[in-house]
Amino acid sequence: MRESDEWLMKKAGKGDMDAFEELVGRYQKGAFNVAFKMLSDEHLAADLAQEAFLRILDKAEKYQPTAKFSTYFYSVLRRICIDHYRKKKPDSRPDFQSNEAENDLPADILIRKERDKTIHEAIFTLPARQRMALTLKHMQQMSYAEIAEVMDCSTGAVDSLLIRARKKLKNKLKGKL
């Protein structure tokens, strides 16, 4: 039986570290990628994702599942990213260095990787809020209402952010793929 996130969080609040690790396992990729999309630095993304997990553990004892755990978690992560962003604005673009070993990969995988790299680079040119909305929508498959909760805005604002983000991406990727 797969336990719900909220249940795991309650168990973590009672000191069950296995439950906490399970929760981290479920959200690690999402947390890492959301932070990475925001700050364009893999090491920093890992640090801030870890900080978000530690912060929710710290609050786990008093946790009340009034909303979905995922929206609660990403709200905490967003707040941490904003705090960091205010202290030190990230360098504008990540450095996508090609891995030497990748040259040995089959052609179709190489093409796919190259395509993904182009898309990621285009995403990093978007304004931060558009990037965040886009990441939550397409990586976390969140609804507009959930994204609005995480980003502390209305669903109309989410709609508008996504429209503008996709339009810009479409223009940036024109002729590149």
Add this chain to the structure above:
Amino acid sequence: MKCNKVKYKLNRYADGELDTAQARKIEEHLAICLECGEELQRYRAITDLLDGLENPDPPESFARSVRAEAENQLQNAPKKRLITFPGRRLTPVFARVAASVAVLLGLGIGALLGHGAHATVESTYVAYEEDYILDSYFSNLPVNEISNNYLALIDYGETNNEF
């Protein structure tokens, strides 16, 4: 439904954010309008691309290292206080007695020093007043005050440059 209304809702339609009745109206329009159909195709091309995007994995053993860090922090965290507020947790008898003695001592000392309390009360009042002035400094400015422009700039920055 007219094209401009459909195009306005196409984003929500493609994301499955419309209710059944609205979605049906869009579909009825799409069945007869090639232009809106093509718009939807262009739209889906980009959303499919994003949905299929491969995202990097976090560092190996990330979950275990987060757990290790959490356990480390828990071990090094300061001990929880013995005295808690009533209704939250029962406190040991010794702690309750100690707290009572401390309160009585505090009252006694306070009574002894009470005679010269005038100046202290006055300075406390001044300190509170200063805090109040500082707190309300930005919130009570006239509309045309230049500092309001500064606050508006902060709002603008938060809206546009942060996520």
